[in-house]
Amino acid sequence: MKNTRISYFHTLLNSSTIYLKNGFxxxxxxxxxxxxxxxxxxxxxxxxxxxxxxxxxxxxxxFVCGCLTML
Incomplete structure (x- = not known):
């Protein structure tokens, strides 16, 4: 059960990071x-x-920094 919570947290963190990169x-x-x-x-x-x-x-x-975040 503990591993499930950690993986859920990491999934949420990764999805929010991708969202922030796309927004930037x-x-x-x-x-x-x-x-x-x-x-x-x-x-x-x-x-x-x-x-x-x-x-x-x-x-x-x-603009270049924004493009580099998409790599």
């Missing part, structure tokens, strides 16, 4: 796909693209 991946793709073009057009218009490069690196790294 979807969040990263949402940020990269929907938020990023808006910031691109806005910052390139206002500042001539100086802040744009650092923001691009931040969002790109966020």
């Amino acid at each position: 991946f979807l969040f990263c793709t949402w940020v990269g796909g929907y938020i990023f073009p808006f910031f691109y057009s806005f910052l390139s218009y206002v500042n001539g693209g100086y802040i744009f490069f650092s923001l691009f690196l931040l969002l790109f790294l966020l």
